[in-house]
Amino acid sequence: MTAMHQALAAIRGSEDPETASVKRLLKLLDKTAKSNRTYGPTNPVAQRFAQQLFEELTGHLTTYSKLTFVVHRSELRYHDTVVYQTDLNGGADSFAFRLYADGIREVSIHQGLSQDDLNYFLQSLWADEQSGQDDDIVTRLWSRDLSTITLVTAEEMAQSSSEGASLPQAAGPPTSSDSTLRELLDRERSRRQREEPIASQTDAAGQAQRGHAGLVGFEVTEEELAALAGELEMERKRESLPHILEILTAILASESSPTLLTKLLNLWGDMIDLLFHQGQWTVLEQVVSLLHEAEALRPDLSEEHKQLVRAHLNGLGRPARLKAMEAYLNDHPDHPTTGLSTILSMMKPDDVPGLCSLLANLASPAHQAIVCDALTVLAQDNPTPLLKNLRDRRPVYVCNLLTILTKLKQHTFAEPVEKLIRHPNAQVRKAAVHAIGVLRPSGDGTKLLSLLEDQEESIRIAALKLLMTGRYRVSFSDWSPMLSGKTFASRSLSERRAIFLAVGITCGEEAVPYWDHLLTTWSWIGRKQKEEQATLAAEALGRLGTPPAIAALERGAKKGSAAVRQACAHSLSRVQQQRRRNQPVEPAAMEPPL
Numbered sequence: 001m002t003a004m005h006q007a008l009a010a011i012r013g014s015e016d017p018e019t020a021s022v023k024r025l026l027k028l029l030d031k032t033a034k035s036n037r038t039y040g041p042t043n044p045v046a047q048r049f050a051q052q053l054f055e056e057l058t059g060h061l062t063t064y065s066k067l068t069f070v071v072h073r074s075e076l077r078y079h080d081t082v083v084y085q086t087d088l089n090g091g092a093d094s095f096a097f098r099l100y101a102d103g104i105r106e107v108s109i110h111q112g113l114s115q116d117d118l119n120y121f122l123q124s125l126w127a128d129e130q131s132g133q134d135d136d137i138v139t140r141l142w143s144r145d146l147s148t149i150t151l152v153t154a155e156e157m158a159q160s161s162s163e164g165a166s167l168p169q170a171a172g173p174p175t176s177s178d179s180t181l182r183e184l185l186d187r188e189r190s191r192r193q194r195e196e197p198i199a200s201q202t203d204a205a206g207q208a209q210r211g212h213a214g215l216v217g218f219e220v221t222e223e224e225l226a227a228l229a230g231e232l233e234m235e236r237k238r239e240s241l242p243h244i245l246e247i248l249t250a251i252l253a254s255e256s257s258p259t260l261l262t263k264l265l266n267l268w269g270d271m272i273d274l275l276f277h278q279g280q281w282t283v284l285e286q287v288v289s290l291l292h293e294a295e296a297l298r299p300d301l302s303e304e305h306k307q308l309v310r311a312h313l314n315g316l317g318r319p320a321r322l323k324a325m326e327a328y329l330n331d332h333p334d335h336p337t338t339g340l341s342t343i344l345s346m347m348k349p350d351d352v353p354g355l356c357s358l359l360a361n362l363a364s365p366a367h368q369a370i371v372c373d374a375l376t377v378l379a380q381d382n383p384t385p386l387l388k389n390l391r392d393r394r395p396v397y398v399c400n401l402l403t404i405l406t407k408l409k410q411h412t413f414a415e416p417v418e419k420l421i422r423h424p425n426a427q428v429r430k431a432a433v434h435a436i437g438v439l440r441p442s443g444d445g446t447k448l449l450s451l452l453e454d455q456e457e458s459i460r461i462a463a464l465k466l467l468m469t470g471r472y473r474v475s476f477s478d479w480s481p482m483l484s485g486k487t488f489a490s491r492s493l494s495e496r497r498a499i500f501l502a503v504g505i506t507c508g509e510e511a512v513p514y515w516d517h518l519l520t521t522w523s524w525i526g527r528k529q530k531e532e533q534a535t536l537a538a539e540a541l542g543r544l545g546t547p548p549a550i551a552a553l554e555r556g557a558k559k560g561s562a563a564v565r566q567a568c569a570h571s572l573s574r575v576q577q578q579r580r581r582n583q584p585v586e587p588a589a590m591e592p593p594l
Helices: 003-012 017-039 044-064 095-101 115-125 127-131 137-144 154-162 181-195 197-211 222-237 240-254 258-278 281-292 303-314 319-331 340-345 349-361 365-378 384-391 395-408 411-422 426-439 446-453 457-467 476-483 493-520 527-544 547-559 562-580
Strands: 066-071 075-078 081-085 104-110 149-153
Touching: 017 044, 017 066, 017 075, 017 081, 017 095, 017 115, 017 240, 044 066, 044 104, 044 115, 066 095, 095 104, 095 115, 104 154, 104 181, 115 137, 137 149, 149 154, 149 181, 154 181, 240 258, 240 281, 258 281, 258 303, 258 319, 281 303, 281 340, 319 349, 340 365, 349 365, 349 384, 349 395, 365 395, 384 395, 384 411, 395 411, 395 426, 411 426, 411 446, 426 446, 426 457, 446 457, 446 476, 457 493, 476 493, 493 527, 493 547, 527 547, 527 562, 547 562
Parallel strands: none
Antiparallel strands: 066 075, 066 104, 075 081, 104 149
16 A cells, blocks of 8 residues: 555545455454364354454455564554454453564565465464464464465564664564565665675575574563563463363363263362352353353253253252352452352243242342342243241241242232231331232222221321222222221321221222211310211212212201301312313322322
8 A cells, every 4th residue: 555545544544445455354363363273263153253264265365465564562553454353351362462462563465375375374373372383373274385375573683683774673563564574575685686796695595494493583672671570460360260260161162082971070060059159240151151052152062061061050059069158248248249140040930939039038129129120030931939938937038029029010919918918017018008009909909997996107108009009899898997986087187088098999889878977067075086087078079979969968068067168168169170170070080189
């Protein structure tokens, strides 16, 4: 690419297509090299990446004839543009660092590259780790004498610099703005051959040395030494469990011996136990996910090996493992829980009893919430343990079970839940009222009346709100004992108003005779209190708005006390206004002023 092309690309404000193609290819090359290293070149995943790389690289070479990039310690450059850069934690796993460490300063891939040449190049990047050989990448590639892949090494650059060539120093960052390093080296070599006949012999001797593995030393700056020391320290601090997992994954992907594969799969079980005890939820999630993908990763697994994998997956909820999880979570309440939800969700419905025990013994509400979410899914097929444990004496645990049962929304749960309205703990009773409203949203509301005698006002209000939804029916004979009781008049005015409204909504005209009696009965004993009752009765009759209710209001407007007559007149006026608007009263939609 010429300087003019670069300028035109800058003017257009878009990246040059060739540079974009190089970036995409090097990213794919990195991914392919890492998959070859992890899974082996015969693995289907690695082969798929290699095939994709070959196809895209062939297309690039067809268009641009060659692909050349300059190698730095942590990045690759194409015409002074960074086209590949190592991640912050990449370190020695980066293939850029791998090339740089083996003395390679430039790589050129030419048109005509075959699939075999590309596969050999990929294998050469990590061959020493896989085979135990000490040869570097340069030696392996030169031994194959690939015509479609050429290199420039630090040794060549050092030799050219020592002979007076005007090339970038080996210790400095090489660039390739107008010409490749290979072109610069060849140009300088031609100049020396013209000026000094002996230079050709010296160059031939240098070419002969390419077959040897040793690299000449070159100067390293203090900054580079510090960077290398930092990477080595980072490698030492690297957690061992993820590293072990990488090793086991590579073995699983490539091991062909049935005996060794069986030993490996048995080892997975020990690793799962260890992760439960150490609270390594993220690593454990990776292990379980890998086991789920084992058959796809290795389609050639025998039936015996597949059964071992399934046994590990089905055994996640073993009592010993759940006990280990319980102990760790209670001992480390602030430890991150990333991955824990996934692990619990991968358990089976048969593990519901064990998860119930775990939920009961956890101390942290945050941990309890995670287990509740898992049980909400798993208990759909096995809710019996939840219903049995409603008799537990621990209020927080019972409230959590009610939360789960409410989310499941199965009407058959209503009967065992209704038994909790007599529970000694107020929080449980309140949670039971909420659950009843979800599990039994309509029908007979007689059982809710006992909650109106509860000592906790919030529970009484919650029960009244259910009764005033209009979805429950209660006969007046069931209401009567409470209305005629000695303690009813001692309730707050707002609560009595709400009860009268609930009476009208649940039994309708059955309550009219009772309210009619309150409007027309005179008594000097407790007069103020009885007038309050009569005023509330007039309001309830006005909201009912039926002909019998209107007749009762008309009698009260004639025979009641002054305060009662005024209340009846107000209710009658309200009924008439609604009739004029042709909007009949609908008591079921009313809310009490609680």
